[in-house]
Amino acid sequence: MRHYSIAAIPADGIGPEVISAGITVLHALERQDVELKFEIETFDWGSEYYKKNGVMMPEKGLQTLKNFDAIYFGAVGAPDVPDHITLWGLRLPICQGFDQYANVRPTKILPGITPPLRHCGPGDLDWVIVRENSEGEYSGNGGRAHRGLPEEVGTEVAIFTRVGVTRIMRYAFRMAQTRPRKQLTVVTKSNAQRHGMVMWDEIAAEVAQEFPDVKWDKMLVDAMTHRMTLHPQSLDTIVATNLHADILSDLAGALAGSLGIAPTANIDPERRFPSMFEPIHGSAFDIAGKGIANPVASFWTAVQMLEHLGERNAAALVMASIEHVCSKGILTPDIGGTATTADVTNAVVAFIESTIKRAELA
Numbered sequence: 013m014r015h016y017s018i019a020a021i022p023a024d025g026i027g028p029e030v031i032s033a034g035i036t037v038l039h040a041l042e043r044q045d046v047e048l049k050f051e052i053e054t055f056d057w058g059s060e061y062y063k064k065n066g067v068m069m070p071e072k073g074l075q076t077l078k079n080f081d082a083i084y085f086g087a088v089g090a091p092d093v094p095d096h097i098t099l100w101g102l103r104l105p106i107c108q109g110f111d112q113y114a115n116v117r118p119t120k121i122l123p124g125i126t127p128p129l130r131h132c133g134p135g136d137l138d139w140v141i142v143r144e145n146s147e148g149e150y151s152g153n154g155g156r157a158h159r160g161l162p163e164e165v166g167t168e169v170a171i172f173t174r175v176g177v178t179r180i181m182r183y184a185f186r187m188a189q190t191r192p193r194k195q196l197t198v199v200t201k202s203n204a205q206r207h208g209m210v211m212w213d214e215i216a217a218e219v220a221q222e223f224p225d226v227k228w229d230k231m232l233v234d235a236m237t238h239r240m241t242l243h244p245q246s247l248d249t250i251v252a253t254n255l256h257a258d259i260l261s262d263l264a265g266a267l268a269g270s271l272g273i274a275p276t277a278n279i280d281p282e283r284r285f286p287s288m289f290e291p292i293h294g295s296a297f298d299i300a301g302k303g304i305a306n307p308v309a310s311f312w313t314a315v316q317m318l319e320h321l322g323e324r325n326a327a328a329l330v331m332a333s334i335e336h337v338c339s340k341g342i343l344t345p346d347i348g349g350t351a352t353t354a355d356v357t358n359a360v361v362a363f364i365e366s367t368i369k370r371a372e373l374a
């Protein structure tokens with residue numbers, strides 16, 4: 013038996029809807045492969061927990077999570093709790109506490125989805141964005157002085173370290189190396205930000221020497237939005253800072269059809285701690301409780317989780333199921349369909365189960 017312990021943290025808004033759909037799919041995989049077993053423990057941490065306890069997760073939360081093989085996360089954010097409390101109270105302490113420094117965000121146009129760009133179909137947009145996930149603009153460094161007075165000041169200090177930039181650069185070059193085009197675009201803003209960003213460019217050039225088989229180029233982040241929109245075919249793997257990649261990956265999700273399909277993996281490449289897998293989207297309280305949240309992002313991040321756990325066949329099967337279901341037009345309203353979360357989940361499960369039947373007939 014191959015056993016994996018998974019900590020599920022559905023958290024807020026549509027998080028519980030899409031994570032419960034993802035767990036249904038993981039259980040379908042167990043039926044498809046009787047040697048595979050997921051032991052899933054669900055934690056009720058999030059905004060409701062905060063309203064009762066004054067904290068988003070217990071003080072020993074990280075200690076509790078440390079022994080799991082992976083974390084399957086929904087989303088945080090509630091209309092009546094400030095966003096910086098929800099984010100800094102749960103998601104960021106996990107990413108930073110477990111040094112999940114590589115945030116991997118694949119995007120492609122799935123069959124059956126009409127993207128907003130004319131003349132751009134499956135195959136024309138197939139990217140992996142690698143986001144630095146431990147420092148930069150989200151280092152948490154800064155402060156407020158003269159609170160409430162007219163001279164009040166707030167600082168937000170971006171921190172870039174040679175160690176931090178070098179390790180993410182190596183990760184991105186390695187990622188590019190595994191993809192057929194072996195192509196990497198390094199994004200910065202080194203014209204206006206002349207310290208940390210210039211260091212990024214210099215370190216990219218140094219690390220590139222270790223990867224002579226990878227073609228690479230540089231873009232300023234503003235020009236990058238233009239290239240992503242007008243020449244999506246010219247890009248493959250992309251590496252950028254915490255903030256820049258955060259913004260670019262929402263754009264990537266939208267260009268591929270919807271934020272509801274975009275996944276992300278917060279990886280500790282050294283495997284000292286569990287890595288965390290989640291949809292890119294937030295808690296989407298505008299559609300929470302309506303049963304129409306697109307579960308594809310949470311299925312796709314489960315694919316990333318299975319790959320990380322070494323379950324390549326199961327990962328490929330879930331990806332094939334997603335592509336099959338989208339190509340059949342079983343789509344939620346955000347991508348132009350009328351299907352519910354449950355319809356999409358049932359269709360994915362049915363595809364997985366049909367492979368069991370095919371295997372039995374063979």
Ligand SMILES: NC(=O)c1ccc[n+]([C@@H]2O[C@H](COP(=O)([O-])OP(=O)(O)OC[C@H]3O[C@@H](n4cnc5c(N)ncnc54)[C@H](O)[C@@H]3O)[C@@H](O)[C@H]2O)c1
Pocket residue numbers: 026030086087088089090091095103271272273290291292293294295296297298299304305306307309344346
């Ligand atoms: N990783 C996270 O936990 C995370 C990420 C982003 C935003 N947030 C939080 O989420 C809350 C809402 O933020 P927001 O509205 O800016 O971003 P959002 O991603 O929640 O929603 C943006 C838009 O996309 C739609 N959308 C998102 N996911 C969808 C899905 N699966 N299916 C269908 N439509 C989907 C929403 O309905 C909304 O119109 C805020 O509190 C914010 O701080 C959390």
